[in-house]
Amino acid sequence: LIFNGVTEARQISTGTENIEFFGKRRRVEVCETMLSDYQGVMKRIITGDKTWIYAYDPETTDQSSEYRAKREPRPKKSRQSRSKIKVMLTVFFDYRGVVHYEFLPTGQTVNKEYYLNVMRRLRNAIRLKRPELWKDNSWFLHHDNAPSHTALIFRDYFAKNCDF
Template structure:
């Protein structure tokens, strides 16, 4: 990739990377929100330690050197099957077209994806 990037200055700008990640819900407070008034000489109240929420959702995100191109939250209870992921991949070009029309005009974008099961399912669906 480095050799290609050195010979083609537009190469890195054409790469769109995809990733899946679990996103947890946190209830965070700013310093101002967590401040409290206390009389002089009293101790600070103990704050509970922040822990990971049991509420989590799968995020599928695609990004390039300019930022996020497309993202989708997987509905709770939805299995990420071949059929589901192919749907995500079919919506991706429309998102790229909206964010970076020049990449779609000449079909010059390059998808770089992790080596997870969804990617394999996507590839197999188009190989058959």
Template sequence: MENIVEQRVCLKFCVSNDISCGESLKMLRKIYGESCISKTRAYEWYKAFKEGREVVVDLPRSGRPSTATTKENIDKIKKLVLENRRMSLRELASEVNISFKSVHNILIDILGMKRVAARLVPKELNFVQRAQRKHVAEDMVSRASTDPTFIKRIITGDETWVYEYDMQTSQQSSEWRLENEPKPKKPRQSRSKIKVMLTVFFYYRGVVHSEFLPKGETVNKEYYLGVMKRLRESIPRKSPDLWQHNS
């Protein structure tokens, strides 16, 4: 509580010196870090001081005083959220045995957290996969810089499982995050039980050949020989310029 009052005093000082609320909040974050009050609270108090408020402590309220926002409960909620960022307010309230409103107040006003929807990415890669892709990319750039036609002569391919769409909603994938934390990520698809394998080949102008694995077929040597034969037949039709260059 003393920490919060100190920040209000700082805001009042900034108002007196005509420092904007945005700049004031930047200074508070630099000094107090994770303990800094939320942006919403900062703007509320800045506005109050601007309008002439002198008192920096909360005024007494009518009714029974709240005892839910104790340091113990704040620490409990922060620990729970950092362990499982997708916990709902009701789950947290049940776990800590305090009201829904008190949990909301602790998360938003005291911890300065907010619910952020995950950003879609093609797939999550581990460290080894990222390093390998970086190495291949650097090699490709090096070759392309010495031979301008290098990229144009490449046909590359890959296989992927195509699933029925079973997407998570933004609400389902959202997580509690502190103001200085990055947005969470999620895979573009949530895998369902129904899937089919897609094989696709492409070059710098687009797709050359693609096909789905027929039902009942097995991916083996014979299957891939057939795929390569059909790819070769597709090149003259879909990419005559590539075929003419004898690539």
């Protein structure tokens, strides 16, 4: 940090933003190439993810900001915290939208047996909602590599029931 004058300060950077910029730019270029050259493949990818959904999630600072005249008093806001009531949402989607979603039952953990049952329900949802992908088994599943997703029982199931 370099001090400029009595009350002004400016931050000195190490130049990493150039590296970050070029890294981001490269990712954009790769994405654009994928979209233009591999359009057919991109339309066959079904992505899965999990997230916690809270009964009440307070606004972020940006969401709660408002414009005021200089002489207007600040709005009075109480500090709020997230609800302790939460549920895990598992969702699978493709370029057209949500294919399948479900909420984790209270007390249940995401283990290999639970996730295998989710996969069975996902396959049924694909059969019903994306019959063009189902008929020639041309869809790809993209999800993280959590232990419950890579368990042997899970891989065996897909080896027996899917051609990919």
